[in-house]
Amino acid sequence: MRDEAAKGEGDVTAVLADGTYRIDRPLEFRAQDGGGDSHTVRWTAAEGAHPEITGSTQLTGWQNYDEAANIYVADTPAGFETRQLYVDGIAAPRAATSLALTDLTLTPTGMTINNPELAYLADLPDQDRIEFESLGDFTDRYSPVQSIAGDTITMTQPAWDNNTWGWDTVQNSLLADSKWFMANSLGFLDQAEEWYVDPEAGKLYYKPADGVNPEDLDIELPRVETLISVGGTYDAPVSNLEFSGLTFDGTSWLGPSSAEGYVSQQNGGYIKGVYDYRPADAFANCSRGCDPYERTRNTWFQIPSAVQVSAADHITFAGNTFRNLGSSALGIGNDDNAMLTGVGLGASNIDVTGNVFTQVGGHALFVGGIRADAHHPSDPRMTNQDILIENNTISHVAVEYQDTSGILSTYVTRAQIVHNEVRDLAYAIDTGYGWGINDAGGSQEYQNRGYYQYNPLYQTPTTLKDNLIAGNLVHDIKADFADSGNIYNLSASPGTVIENNYMYNVSGVGIYLDEGSRYTVSRHNVLGDANPWVFTNAYSAGNGTNDNTLQENWHTGGEQMPNAEARNNRLIDNVKVSGNDWPSGAWDVICAAGVAPEHRTELNVNLGGIDPRCPTDVTKPQVTLVSPTAAGPFKELTVQVDASDDYGVEKIVANIYQGSALVKSTQTAVGGAKTGTHSATVTLPEGDYTIKYNAQDTSGLISQTSTFAFTIDTTAPTVTIKNGAKETVGSDGTYSLVSFKLNDAGKIDKLTLNGVEKDLVNNAWSDLNYVKPGAFGGVAGLNTLVVYDVAGNAQTLTFTLS
Structure with missing residues (x-):
C-alpha cells in the first residue's frame, strides 16, 4: 500500500476480505501511508464482508480447577498480564x-481492617496483585496493594500518595460517600463470569455461568495496548486516509497495573509519578485541595486510546465497529503522552461517522489534549479543529474507567457532535476542560487557590470555540456518581451551541455548565427526567460561569442557576411540561434525535422509530443523473446528480468505482432542502469506470443506487508524417508538400491547422493529406497542426512549408 500510494497515480484502496486478522503489535500509519494532497488511501471491507482487526488471541484448553466452585483454568504465556478478558464479545x-465504608479505615500509608470478616485478606497469596478501587463523586481510582499483615494493609507508592491528595480523593469524596472495592485475587473469584490471571504461573481462572463449559465460549485474551496508530509530524502529517467497514478490538491498557495505579483527576486526565512538593501532611490536609496540588494541573496525563490519530488531517472512520478495547477506543489529537508516536495534537478535518462503540474500557471518543499546547498551542499546526462526530452509536462504554464519558472533546475548535446515540454509562457528552483557569484573564477561584503561583495566567483565549452539540439522543444514564451531567461543559466556549438534543431516563443534571463556562447557547433541547434540567456552577463570582443563554428548551425538572442575573446567565422562554406531554416543537426534536436510520443497529433504541407518535417517512428520494449522459471517453469526469424529496434531501453521493474497488467518493450535503444538486469534476487515470449514485433524505431513507459506466482516456492522438513521395516532399520539418496519419484508440474527433478546423468522423484513424500553402489552411512558413480525440486530448505538431 505504501508503494502504491507513493506513485501518486490516484486513489488507492485495500479491500479486506472476511475473516479475523490477529496482530501482536500496533499497525502504524505514517505520512507516507496517506494519500497526501493529491489522492486518498482507503482500507475498507469487501462487499458483504466483516473483517476484524484484533490484538487478542483465543484462549482454549480449559480444564476444571475447582469443580465445587465451578472454576476453570487455562494456560497463558508465562509472565503475561492483562486487565481485560472478553467473553463472547462482552x-x-x-x-x-x-x-x-466501615470495613476499613484509610491511613497515610494504607488501611486498617475493621471488619473481622475480612481477616482472610492477610492469608491471600500474591497480595501485591490486589487492587483497591474507589468510586468517588466524579473519579474512579485504582491503587495497588503492597502487602497485608494482620489488620494492616500497606499500599504501593506512588499510587497511594497520589490518590490521597487533590479533590474527590479516596478518603474524602466531594459530595457523597465513595464506593469501595477490592479486586484481582483468586480469593475473590466467587461470581459467575469473573476471572483472574496469574502471570507468574501462566494461568487464567474463569468462573462461567452454571452449566456452561468455557470451551463452548469465544474467550479472547488481549495482547496489545495500541491497535492502530495514525500519526505524522507537524511538518509531515498523515493526510487523506480512510477506514471503513472494519472491526477494531482486542486491547488492554496495563498502566494501572503498575505501581502508579490509576489516579483519576477527571474524565481521562490522571497524575502519576512522585511529586516532591506534595506536603508531608497531605493525607490529612490536602484531601480537598491545597495550594501545592494546584501545581500539578498542567502536568496531567491522558489515557491512551486503542486507535490513535494525531498530526493528521482528512482522516475518516466510517461504518466501523470499536469493541472489546481496554482503554479509550478512538483518541483524536490527544496530548503527546497519550500517543504512540510521541507527537500529540494537530488533528484537523477528522470525520467519525456511522460507527458503533461498545464494550470499551474508557471513552468511545476522546478528542483533544489538556496540557498547555492544547489550549494555547506554541505552533498553530498543533490546533485541533474541524472534527465531525456524527451518527455514531455508543453503548456500554466506560466499563473499566467509569468516570470517563462517551464523548469527550476538550480544547477543540469547530467540533461537531451531531446525531449520535449515547447510552448505558455514567457520563454522556462532555466538552471543554480546565475549569476556566486557562481562559483569557484566568479564574478568580483558582487565583484564590494559588494556581497562578505555578502556572501561566493567559491573556488570550483558548482554542475551545465554535462547537456544535446537536441532535443527539442520550438515555439510560446511570446514577454511579453524585456529581454528574449528561451534556457538560467546562471553560469559556464562545460560539458554541447546544441544540435539538433529546434525553430521557437519565440521572443527574441535564445541561451542566461547570466552572468557567461562558458564551454558550443552549436551545430547543428536550430534557426528560433530568433534574435539575440545567445547572450553572455560579455560586461564586470566582467560578466564572457567566454569559450563557438557555432559550426555548422543554424540560420536566427544575433549574439550578445560582446568581443567574448577576452572572448574566439567562433563561428565555423555556417550557416545563408534565410527564410526556411534549408540545409539537419538542416532538420534532424527539423524532429527529439520534443516528440516521441507515446507521441503526440492534443497539439503537430507535431502530424501529423512537415513538409511534413520530411521523414516518416511507418515500425514498428521487434522483437524476444529469451528467454524464454518454459513456465517453472523457479526459476527466464531470458528474452532476440532482435529487428531490418531500421531507428534505440530506445529502447526494456519487462514488466512482473501477471494478469492485472504490476509487473516489464525492458528495454534497444539502441540509434538508427539498431539492438539491451535487456536482464534481474528478481527474482519474485512464480506464473503464462506473458511477454509483444515490441520495439520502432527512429521515435517513436512501434512494435506489443507480450506476452509469464510462471511460477515461488521457492519451493524446499520435501524428506521423507519411513517407511516400506522392504524399510528402521534404524532410526534417520543412516541406513543400506534406501528409499526415492520425491515430487514437479513443477515436479522432477533429483537427485544426493554423486555426482552420476540420471535423473528422470519429474513427480510430484518419488522414490529412497533401498539405501545401493555400490547401487546408496551410501557409508558407511556420504551420501549427493540433489533433484532438473525442475525449479532448490534443497533440500539437509544428512544421514549415516552403
Whole structure:
C-alpha cells in the first residue's frame, strides 16, 4: 500500500476480505501511508464482508480447577498480564469484592481492617496483585496493594500518595460517600463470569455461568495496548486516509497495573509519578485541595486510546465497529503522552461517522489534549479543529474507567457532535476542560487557590470555540456518581451551541455548565427526567460561569442557576411540561434525535422509530443523473446528480468505482432542502469506470443506487508524417508538400491547422493529406497542426512549408 500510494497515480484502496486478522503489535500509519494532497488511501471491507482487526488471541484448553466452585483454568504465556478478558464479545469483570465504608479505615500509608470478616485478606497469596478501587463523586481510582499483615494493609507508592491528595480523593469524596472495592485475587473469584490471571504461573481462572463449559465460549485474551496508530509530524502529517467497514478490538491498557495505579483527576486526565512538593501532611490536609496540588494541573496525563490519530488531517472512520478495547477506543489529537508516536495534537478535518462503540474500557471518543499546547498551542499546526462526530452509536462504554464519558472533546475548535446515540454509562457528552483557569484573564477561584503561583495566567483565549452539540439522543444514564451531567461543559466556549438534543431516563443534571463556562447557547433541547434540567456552577463570582443563554428548551425538572442575573446567565422562554406531554416543537426534536436510520443497529433504541407518535417517512428520494449522459471517453469526469424529496434531501453521493474497488467518493450535503444538486469534476487515470449514485433524505431513507459506466482516456492522438513521395516532399520539418496519419484508440474527433478546423468522423484513424500553402489552411512558413480525440486530448505538431 505504501508503494502504491507513493506513485501518486490516484486513489488507492485495500479491500479486506472476511475473516479475523490477529496482530501482536500496533499497525502504524505514517505520512507516507496517506494519500497526501493529491489522492486518498482507503482500507475498507469487501462487499458483504466483516473483517476484524484484533490484538487478542483465543484462549482454549480449559480444564476444571475447582469443580465445587465451578472454576476453570487455562494456560497463558508465562509472565503475561492483562486487565481485560472478553467473553463472547462482552468485557468480563475481574474477580472483586465490594466493601462497606466501615470495613476499613484509610491511613497515610494504607488501611486498617475493621471488619473481622475480612481477616482472610492477610492469608491471600500474591497480595501485591490486589487492587483497591474507589468510586468517588466524579473519579474512579485504582491503587495497588503492597502487602497485608494482620489488620494492616500497606499500599504501593506512588499510587497511594497520589490518590490521597487533590479533590474527590479516596478518603474524602466531594459530595457523597465513595464506593469501595477490592479486586484481582483468586480469593475473590466467587461470581459467575469473573476471572483472574496469574502471570507468574501462566494461568487464567474463569468462573462461567452454571452449566456452561468455557470451551463452548469465544474467550479472547488481549495482547496489545495500541491497535492502530495514525500519526505524522507537524511538518509531515498523515493526510487523506480512510477506514471503513472494519472491526477494531482486542486491547488492554496495563498502566494501572503498575505501581502508579490509576489516579483519576477527571474524565481521562490522571497524575502519576512522585511529586516532591506534595506536603508531608497531605493525607490529612490536602484531601480537598491545597495550594501545592494546584501545581500539578498542567502536568496531567491522558489515557491512551486503542486507535490513535494525531498530526493528521482528512482522516475518516466510517461504518466501523470499536469493541472489546481496554482503554479509550478512538483518541483524536490527544496530548503527546497519550500517543504512540510521541507527537500529540494537530488533528484537523477528522470525520467519525456511522460507527458503533461498545464494550470499551474508557471513552468511545476522546478528542483533544489538556496540557498547555492544547489550549494555547506554541505552533498553530498543533490546533485541533474541524472534527465531525456524527451518527455514531455508543453503548456500554466506560466499563473499566467509569468516570470517563462517551464523548469527550476538550480544547477543540469547530467540533461537531451531531446525531449520535449515547447510552448505558455514567457520563454522556462532555466538552471543554480546565475549569476556566486557562481562559483569557484566568479564574478568580483558582487565583484564590494559588494556581497562578505555578502556572501561566493567559491573556488570550483558548482554542475551545465554535462547537456544535446537536441532535443527539442520550438515555439510560446511570446514577454511579453524585456529581454528574449528561451534556457538560467546562471553560469559556464562545460560539458554541447546544441544540435539538433529546434525553430521557437519565440521572443527574441535564445541561451542566461547570466552572468557567461562558458564551454558550443552549436551545430547543428536550430534557426528560433530568433534574435539575440545567445547572450553572455560579455560586461564586470566582467560578466564572457567566454569559450563557438557555432559550426555548422543554424540560420536566427544575433549574439550578445560582446568581443567574448577576452572572448574566439567562433563561428565555423555556417550557416545563408534565410527564410526556411534549408540545409539537419538542416532538420534532424527539423524532429527529439520534443516528440516521441507515446507521441503526440492534443497539439503537430507535431502530424501529423512537415513538409511534413520530411521523414516518416511507418515500425514498428521487434522483437524476444529469451528467454524464454518454459513456465517453472523457479526459476527466464531470458528474452532476440532482435529487428531490418531500421531507428534505440530506445529502447526494456519487462514488466512482473501477471494478469492485472504490476509487473516489464525492458528495454534497444539502441540509434538508427539498431539492438539491451535487456536482464534481474528478481527474482519474485512464480506464473503464462506473458511477454509483444515490441520495439520502432527512429521515435517513436512501434512494435506489443507480450506476452509469464510462471511460477515461488521457492519451493524446499520435501524428506521423507519411513517407511516400506522392504524399510528402521534404524532410526534417520543412516541406513543400506534406501528409499526415492520425491515430487514437479513443477515436479522432477533429483537427485544426493554423486555426482552420476540420471535423473528422470519429474513427480510430484518419488522414490529412497533401498539405501545401493555400490547401487546408496551410501557409508558407511556420504551420501549427493540433489533433484532438473525442475525449479532448490534443497533440500539437509544428512544421514549415516552403
